[in-house]
Amino acid sequence: MNIGLMGFGVVGRGVYEIVSKREDMRITKVLCLEDISLPDAQAVKDYRQIVEDETIDTVVEAMGGLHPAYEFVRAALEAGKHVVTSNKALVCGFYDELLSLAREKGLRLRSTAAVGGGIGWLSELERSRRVQELTEVGGIMNGTCNYILDSMTRLGLDYGQALKQAQEKGYAEANPSTDVDGIDTWHKLILSMNVAFGVRVDKQTVPVSGIRNITAQDVAAFKAHGRVCKLISTGRRTEGGFTGYVQPTLVEAGSPEAAVPLNYNLITFLGRFSERMSFYGQGAGRYPTAYNVVQDLVDVLSGKGFYAPYGPAVQADNGQTLCYYVRGSWTGETTQDWGCGVITGPVAVGDMHAWLADHPDAFAAGLR
Amino acid sequence: MNIGLMGFGVVGRGVYEIVSKREDMRITKVLCLEDISLPDAQAVKDYRQIVEDETIDTVVEAMGGLHPAYEFVRAALEAGKHVVTSNKALVCGFYDELLSLAREKGLRLRSTAAVGGGIGWLSELERSRRVQELTEVGGIMNGTCNYILDSMTRLGLDYGQALKQAQEKGYAEANPSTDVDGIDTWHKLILSMNVAFGVRVDKQTVPVSGIRNITAQDVAAFKAHGRVCKLISTGRRTEGGFTGYVQPTLVEAGSPEAAVPLNYNLITFLGRFSERMSFYGQGAGRYPTAYNVVQDLVDVLSGKGFYAPYGPAVQADNGQTLCYYVRGSWTGETTQDWGCGVITGPVAVGDMHAWLADHPDAFAAGLR
Numbered sequence: 001m002n003i004g005l006m007g008f009g010v011v012g013r014g015v016y017e018i019v020s021k022r023e024d025m026r027i028t029k030v031l032c033l034e035d036i037s038l039p040d041a042q043a044v045k046d047y048r049q050i051v052e053d054e055t056i057d058t059v060v061e062a063m064g065g066l067h068p069a070y071e072f073v074r075a076a077l078e079a080g081k082h083v084v085t086s087n088k089a090l091v092c093g094f095y096d097e098l099l100s101l102a103r104e105k106g107l108r109l110r111s112t113a114a115v116g117g118g119i120g121w122l123s124e125l126e127r128s129r130r131v132q133e134l135t136e137v138g139g140i141m142n143g144t145c146n147y148i149l150d151s152m153t154r155l156g157l158d159y160g161q162a163l164k165q166a167q168e169k170g171y172a173e174a175n176p177s178t179d180v181d182g183i184d185t186w187h188k189l190i191l192s193m194n195v196a197f198g199v200r201v202d203k204q205t206v207p208v209s210g211i212r213n214i215t216a217q218d219v220a221a222f223k224a225h226g227r228v229c230k231l232i233s234t235g236r237r238t239e240g241g242f243t244g245y246v247q248p249t250l251v252e253a254g255s256p257e258a259a260v261p262l263n264y265n266l267i268t269f270l271g272r273f274s275e276r277m278s279f280y281g282q283g284a285g286r287y288p289t290a291y292n293v294v295q296d297l298v299d300v301l302s303g304k305g306f307y308a309p310y311g312p313a314v315q316a317d318n319g320q321t322l323c324y325y326v327r328g329s330w331t332g333e334t335t336q337d338w339g340c341g342v343i344t345g346p347v348a349v350g351d352m353h354a355w356l357a358d359h360p361d362a363f364a365a366g367l368r
Numbered sequence: 369m370n371i372g373l374m375g376f377g378v379v380g381r382g383v384y385e386i387v388s389k390r391e392d393m394r395i396t397k398v399l400c401l402e403d404i405s406l407p408d409a410q411a412v413k414d415y416r417q418i419v420e421d422e423t424i425d426t427v428v429e430a431m432g433g434l435h436p437a438y439e440f441v442r443a444a445l446e447a448g449k450h451v452v453t454s455n456k457a458l459v460c461g462f463y464d465e466l467l468s469l470a471r472e473k474g475l476r477l478r479s480t481a482a483v484g485g486g487i488g489w490l491s492e493l494e495r496s497r498r499v500q501e502l503t504e505v506g507g508i509m510n511g512t513c514n515y516i517l518d519s520m521t522r523l524g525l526d527y528g529q530a531l532k533q534a535q536e537k538g539y540a541e542a543n544p545s546t547d548v549d550g551i552d553t554w555h556k557l558i559l560s561m562n563v564a565f566g567v568r569v570d571k572q573t574v575p576v577s578g579i580r581n582i583t584a585q586d587v588a589a590f591k592a593h594g595r596v597c598k599l600i601s602t603g604r605r606t607e608g609g610f611t612g613y614v615q616p617t618l619v620e621a622g623s624p625e626a627a628v629p630l631n632y633n634l635i636t637f638l639g640r641f642s643e644r645m646s647f648y649g650q651g652a653g654r655y656p657t658a659y660n661v662v663q664d665l666v667d668v669l670s671g672k673g674f675y676a677p678y679g680p681a682v683q684a685d686n687g688q689t690l691c692y693y694v695r696g697s698w699t700g701e702t703t704q705d706w707g708c709g710v711i712t713g714p715v716a717v718g719d720m721h722a723w724l725a726d727h728p729d730a731f732a733a734g735l736r
Contacts, residue, residue: 018499018641118642120492127488131386131662154622254522256648259627266648273386273659274486278648280624280634291641294499 001025001301004050004081005041006072007063008032011086011113014290015060016041025297028056031063031072047072051079058300060293061085070094077101077109084296086113086289092187092203095194099310108305110296115141115188116267118288119281120295125195126307128271134196136270138234141188143263143283144172144179145211145231149219150261153228158216171263171284181210182231182246189233193244196269197237198311201244205316207353208246213363218327221338222250222365228258229365235316244316245349248365250325318350328362330355343367369393369669372418372449373409374440375431376400379454379481382658383428384409393665396424399431399440415440419447426668428661429453438462445469445477452664454481454657460555464568467678476673478664483509483556484635486656487649488663493563494675496639502564504638506602509556511631511651512540512547513579513599517587518629521596526584539631539652549578550599550614557601561612564637565605566679569612573684575721576614581731585708586695590618590733593706596626597733603684612684613717616733618693686718696730698723711735 003019005012005027012030019027020040027041029050036043050056051072059076061083063069069090073083077098085091091098091111102109112122128134140146144166151162163180166172178184186208193201211231222229232249236242251257256278260266265283270276282288323335324344333345341363347355349366356364371387373380373395380398387395388408395409397418404411418424419440427444429451431437437458441451445466453459459466459479470477480490496502508514512534519530531548534540546552554576561569579599590597600617604610619625624646628634633651638644650656691703692712701713709731715723717734724732 014641119645120495123495124488124492127491127663130666131659254627254629256624256627256629259622259624261622261624271659273382273655273662275650275653275656276648277487280644280646280648282643285643287641288643291499291639294641295495298498 001058001297002056003027003058003060003297004029004031004053004056005060005062006031006047006050007061008036009062010286011289011293012062014286015062015293018290018294019297024301029053047075051075051081056081058082058084058297060297061087061090062293066090066093073098074101077105077107080105080107082108082300084293084300085111086293087111088114088184088187088191092191096200099306102306103310108300110299110304110306112296113289113292115192116265116279116281117283117285118291119265119267119279119283120292121192121267121279122195122307123295123299124279125192125269128269128274129308132271132273134269134271136236137192137196137268138189139232139267139278140230140257140260140265141233141267141283142179142185142231143265144176145185146260146265147171147263148180149211149229149231152214152216152219153223156216159214180212182208185231185233185246189235189244189246193235193242195307196235197242198308199242199314200311201242202313202315206244206246207318207350209248209353209356209364211248213361214248215363217340218363221340225338226253227251228253230257230260232257238317238320240317242314242316243318243320243349245318245353250365250367318353319348321346321348322366323347324352324364324366326362326364328359369426369665370424371395371426371428371665372397372399372421372424373428373430374399374415374418375429376404377430378654379657379661380430382654383430383661386658386662387665392669397421415443419443419449424449426450426452426665428665429455429458430661431455434458434461441466442469445473445475448473448475450476450668452661452668453479454661455479456482456552456555456559460559463562467674470674471678476668478667478672478674480664481657481660483560484633484647484649485651485653486659487633487635487647487651488660489560489635489647490563490675491663491667492647493560493637496637496642497676500639500641502637502639504604505560505564505636506557507600507635507646508598508625508628508633509601509635509651510547510553510599511633512544513553514628514633515539515631516548517579517597517599520582520584520587521591524584527582548580550576553599553601553614557603557612557614561603561610563675564603565610566676567610567682568679569610570681570683574612574614575686575718577616577721577724577732579616581729582616583731586731589706589708594621595619596621598625598628600625606685606688608685610682610684611686611688611717613686613721618733618735686721687716689714689716690734691715692720692732692734694730694732696727
């Protein structure tokens with residue numbers, strides 16, 4: 001296997017290092033805009049030097065971001081090359097287009113590192129589907145948010161302090177919006193639902209709310225009521241179809257989710273036969289992410305294509321009701337007063353997200 | 369694929385049910401000593417009716433116990449049939465013999481359900497080995513012990529009450545020795561070490577102590593010191609070789625292990641690149657166990673043999689030291705007094721297990 005590696009940042013360097021010790025594959029060209037020199041591979045600055053190279057059969061995309069990653073991956077597929085990527089925004093955003101193109105060309109497309117970093121999550125969904133119907137996927141999919149919420153819960157920091165600490169440790173970016181507003185989790189949930197259920201979920205029907213507005217007072221109130229706040233994604237088969245959403249969620253202290261520390265992930269599927277299966281590990285970082293990129297390369301070598309069939313387009317229905325903790329000018333039914341916030345009566349998930357869109361300073365977390 | 373199913377108890381019936389809905393495999397004969405009649409398969413009472421049937425290519429052993437499971441599985445391999453089993457005592461006890469025979473005959477032998485029930489543990493070790501060296505395996509591998517310890521910790525029950533409740537729920541057998549004395553966990557650890565490290569561990573060098581002697585007073589002392597007791601297995605690469613042991617272990621309250629409730633398992637591997645990866649799920653039960661038996665059948669169909677090479681014989685060296693909580697007539701160094709027990713200075717793991725063998729009424733738990 002001759003590989004063209006696009007991107008030589010945190011993940012790309014890890015992939016290069018792991019592959020360089022293997023006999024069954026080699027990286028022959030690396031796309032990198034900086035001047036680098038590598039012992040065994042040619043550094044190139046124009047992606048066409050990779051996609052037009054007939055000796056390269058597989059492209060690894062480790063650049064991140066939507067553009068030009070999309071254009072480069074599309075060009076690689078059009079040139080007849082298998083693609084492995086760790087880019088959740090790309091695979092989620094262009095799911096239809098990239099899958100169709102890979103299918104049409106008879107090419108393999110894999111992205112295990114896109115959800116859960118070092119956790120073999122998408123590959124285990126693929127394995128599980130061989131024997132059972134999956135009924136639910138979701139969990140803690142973003143290490144940055146978990147780090148912030150964990151610091152607030154265990155150390156009593158306020159949101160700003162916790163975010164600053166996460167930035168200093170390299171867990172959060174200077175502009176943390178993709179993480180703290182839940183967008184990263186939302187990409188991962190949609191990709192997981194598509195693979196687990198064999199569908200193409202309409203992204204616009206999956207609402208998301210993040211953790212930006214949480215305060216130390218909220219966290220203290222949760223603690224006093226035996227709860228811990230986590231950013232949790234939920235995708236579920238329902239009687240009539242599917243439901244899917246991302247939101248802060250109050251889990252019970254002592255539950256497996258509550259015990260997830262630092263920047264770890266805990267992702268869960270439920271299946272008809274296996275029942276609940278959860279996966280705990282490093283959801284990001286150079287070596288864990290590169291590890292699953294190389295696992296994908298081994299799978300490409302052994303002939304494995306995408307994880308699941310290209311299924312029907314579906315919409316998420318978020319009519320199901322939950323009780324919420326809300327801090328803000330909530331005027332609906334309430335059942336308890338937790339001081340700085342109230343507990344609502346049952347509210348449809350979709351309605352709560354619509355209310356939040358109209359109340360940008362409010363904070364809401366579902367009870368479970 | 370034509371399957372002969374040996375055993376029609378909890379797991380066997382689950383396998384029958386799942387396979388009956390599939391197109392790619394069918395169970396043609398079932399070995400069952402009771403009189404049963406099945407719509408699609410012939411019930412037989414003599415195992416030779418399966419091993420001598422040339423139309424059967426694969427045998428599923430779901431009887432449990434060492435004998436006659438060993439004789440039947442051996443006969444099946446000798447007759448040229450692939451074998452899938454959920455029997456950890458069998459695969460651990462006759463590892464050398466069964467693996468050699470399967471290798472010699474070019475047959476596939478799989479036992480994913482033997483460790484972790486519904487968790488794809490051995491199969492994930494197999495996948496992981498493709499890309500990295502594994503450095504550690506272990507965790508909570510026995511649901512019965514976890515149920516008892518969890519009831520003692522959360523509900524304040526004493527050992528006898530918790531055991532009785534586990535028996536009433538069907539989680540513990542009338543004679544619970546295999547579970548509470550750690551033998552089941554010991555089998556699973558040795559099998560996991562063999563697969564993860566590609567070796568054949570000398571079982572006699574892996575010490576085991578169980579939870580039979582724990583009291584409500586011990587648990588109260590752990591709680592007062594921010595600790596939770598779990599039965600934990602540990603297998604690790606060391607500089608010079610390997611270490612391996614099973615013992616009650618005091619983990620920190622709030623850690624992922626401490627949060628494992630009821631009869632769930634939490635099994636972990638550490639790898640050079642992936643770092644820590646943990647798997648949480650149902651370690652037993654009809655459908656979870658049958659699920660992984662059928663996964664193995666799918667893998668047999670696709671040509672997968674055993675998980676790891678038949679490696680060199682190795683011994684575990686348990687000279688590494690730990691501090692222990694000990695209740696009993698401990699005369700060595702102590703660093704703290706927890707009331708009903710003391711905390712020892714550093715003691716070699718092997719020495720503590722030797723001391724426990726001489727003090728059958730004592731209870732010891734390693735600190736971590």
